[in-house]
Amino acid sequence: MTQPHVLIAGGGIGGLATALTLHQIGVPCTVFESARELKPLGVGINLQPNAVRELYDLGIGAAQLDTVGLPAREWALVGQNGAEIYAEPRGLDAGYNWPQYAVHRGGFHMLLAETFMARAGASALQTGTRVTGYSRSASGVIAYLEHADNTTSEATGTLLIGADGIHSAVRAQMHPGQPPIHWGGALMWRGTTLAKPIRTGSSFVGLGTHRQRMVIYPISHPDAETGLALTNWIAEVTFDETEARKSGWFRPAPISDFLHHFEGWRYDWLDVPALISGADIAFENPMIDRDPVPTWVDGPVALLGDAAHAMYPTGSNGASQAVIDARVLGAAMLSHGVTAQALSAYDAKLCGPISEVILRNRGAGPFGLLNMVNDRCGGTFTDIDAVISPAERAAFMARYQQAAGFARDTLNAAPATIAAGARVAA
Numbered sequence: 350m351t352q353p354h355v356l357i358a359g360g361g362i363g364g365l366a367t368a369l370t371l372h373q374i375g376v377p378c379t380v381f382e383s384a385r386e387l388k389p390l391g392v393g394i395n396l397q398p399n400a401v402r403e404l405y406d407l408g409i410g411a412a413q414l415d416t417v418g419l420p421a422r423e424w425a426l427v428g429q430n431g432a433e434i435y436a437e438p439r440g441l442d443a444g445y446n447w448p449q450y451a452v453h454r455g456g457f458h459m460l461l462a463e464t465f466m467a468r469a470g471a472s473a474l475q476t477g478t479r480v481t482g483y484s485r486s487a488s489g490v491i492a493y494l495e496h497a498d499n500t501t502s503e504a505t506g507t508l509l510i511g512a513d514g515i516h517s518a519v520r521a522q523m524h525p526g527q528p529p530i531h532w533g534g535a536l537m538w539r540g541t542t543l544a545k546p547i548r549t550g551s552s553f554v555g556l557g558t559h560r561q562r563m564v565i566y567p568i569s570h571p572d573a574e575t576g577l578a579l580t581n582w583i584a585e586v587t588f589d590e591t592e593a594r595k596s597g598w599f600r601p602a603p604i605s606d607f608l609h610h611f612e613g614w615r616y617d618w619l620d621v622p623a624l625i626s627g628a629d630i631a632f633e634n635p636m637i638d639r640d641p642v643p644t645w646v647d648g649p650v651a652l653l654g655d656a657a658h659a660m661y662p663t664g665s666n667g668a669s670q671a672v673i674d675a676r677v678l679g680a681a682m683l684s685h686g687v688t689a690q691a692l693s694a695y696d697a698k699l700c701g702p703i704s705e706v707i708l709r710n711r712g713a714g715p716f717g718l719l720n721m722v723n724d725r726c727g728g729t730f731t732d733i734d735a736v737i738s739p740a741e742r743a744a745f746m747a748r749y750q751q752a753a754g755f756a757r758d759t760l761n762a763a764p765a766t767i768a769a770g771a772r773v774a775a
Contacts, residue, residue, distance in 0.1 A: 352377065353687035353773075356492045356506035358480035358519050360387065362454075363654025363671030364512035365461035369407050370679035372469050375772040376687055379504065380465070383479035383513075385497050387462050389455030391599075392539045392632070393568040393581025395421065395553065396452060398445040399755040400669035403676045405447060406765060409464060417460055418452030419570050419578075423552040426718055429561075431616040434733050435718055435742045439553070446761050451553065451581070453541075453568045454668070482522050483509050483650055490649045507687050509650045510678070512671075515639060517656035523647045528640050533661070533711060535587040535636035538607050540628035544580040546571060547619055553665070556621070558728045559719040560587040561610060563621055582624055583662075585636070586610050602633035636661055638711065641704030644696055651692040653678065658703045661710040669755075670703060676766040683771050706752055715749045718742060 355371055357364045360382030371378045396404070396414075404414070411420075425436035440449035466474055477497030484491050489507040496502065511519025515530065546567045547554065553566040562585050567578040584607055604625060614621035625631075639659045645652040654671035678695045685691035712720075721737055722728055730736050750756045 351488065353507040354378065354505075355687065356480070356490065356504055356509045357381065358492065358509065358511045358517075359513035359654070359656070360384070360462065360474055360476070361512060361514060361654065361671075362458060362461065362668050363656075363674060364510070365458070365465055366403075366407075366672045366675035367510055367512060367653060367678060368465050368469065368473070369409075369461065370675045370767070371682075372465065373407060374679050374683060374767065376682060378469075378473065379506075380474045381478040381480050381492070381494060381504070382474065382476045385477040387459065387476065389453065389459045391454030391458070392541050392583075393418075393451060393566060394454045394457070394668045395566075395665035396450040396457075396672070397666055397669040397755045398440055398447040398449050398757075399760050400672040401440075401450055402447040402760070403672050403766060406676075406767060406769070409460070411448070413460060413464075414450050414452065414457075415570070417456030418450050418568050419551055420448035421451045421551055421553055421566065422549045424715075425548065425552055425554050426716070427554060427556045428719075428722065428730065428733075429557050429614070429728060430730075431618070432730065432733065434722060434737075435746070437743075437746065443757060444761075445757050451551070451566050451568050453579070453581075457668075479518070480509070480511070480513060481518050483519065485648055507649065508689070508692065510653050511650065511656045512653045513656050515637070515655045515659040517652065519650065520642075520652050520656045523650065523652065524642050527642060530637050530659075531640055532635050532637045533587075534589065535585055536607075536633060537636055538584045538602060538604075538631045538633050540582055540604075540625065540631040541568070542580050542582065542624050542627035543575075543577040544624055544627065545576055546578050546580070555716055555719070556614070556619075557719070559716070559723050561585070562716070562719065563611065563614070565619075565624070580624070582628075584611060584625060599632045599634045602631050604628065604631050606633070607631075638707055641700075641707050643700075645700050646689075646692045646696040649689045649692070651678070651695060657700070658707055660707045663710045663716050666706070666755075670706070673766075674699060680766050682773050683767065687773060702752075709749065709752055715746060717749075718745060721745075 355378040357380045426434040482493045490509045556563045564583040569579040571578045645657045653674045681691040681694040
């Protein structure tokens, strides 16, 4: 019998988490990445405890993650007047068995890539190669490849995993009638600045209103001499659709384009204009996602990560879900072999629930508390308890955490997704 071989379209976080998982359970795979060279691009992302648990089980522990970020200790919402709306501990401080990590996306991406190549060999990650489509074959699937030198070729495999992002060619073929990318009217500007950490020293802070807000958190440990940490920030403004253009993805933008929206945001604990102005460069991109699809699977082909469920970043769970996808897929292969049945089991477990998270994030995700404050008091308050009770705030957050798959007690009690030493039977 021919040994199974899995083809993976896309060498981003989801594709590499899948590759590492398959290598762990003894399934050969090849990753095809369109970029000619992998570089540490991007700014900050959060890895929720459910994803960190899976990384630990992959042998990527605190020592490695501390080189690209640091454990998060707090999640907080603050109104535009600087008054606190809600705060809760995160990760180990909240009683999880695993930390939450705030990391530099590019640094984390490179960590995954280097770990995979060290384990599987450099040839298992082929750069400058894009999967443009697929067809079924007697033995599984054929992936059509386009190379950086404009030549084309084909690769045959048992299964194809489309982890090729929001503009996925695999998804476009699987769902040719899908609507265009959905934009809800918000623009985000992202950057990083060396700054003194606020609050706990490792806090994720959402600041502002439902139409205009900042997100701020450190993605490095403070420097021993200066006390400054690389601090990720996102400046977000919601426009009427007629007032703003849908800009390109991650376009460099002058800070002068948006600084005026936050000019008066100065508090005794934070100077927002100074934080933004301290960045070397800012990147603009729209708050976009894709409508959910009824299935992520077409026979021997499955979607994963943003190709399956591109979502607004309001819940800080896009990258985390890509890691979870990979692990659930690996567990399905342990139960069903490297087969289309494994893909169907993966689809049945995740497609419906994660489609609900996409729609929940459109409703502002955990930042929906800002909407509630606005609806009840116009966004201005002196006593938040008189606007929304502590119990109501806690219940709101608990519902989101349950839907997103990182409710503490449920996660702590759950068995490992993939047992140590588990291998797919030959």
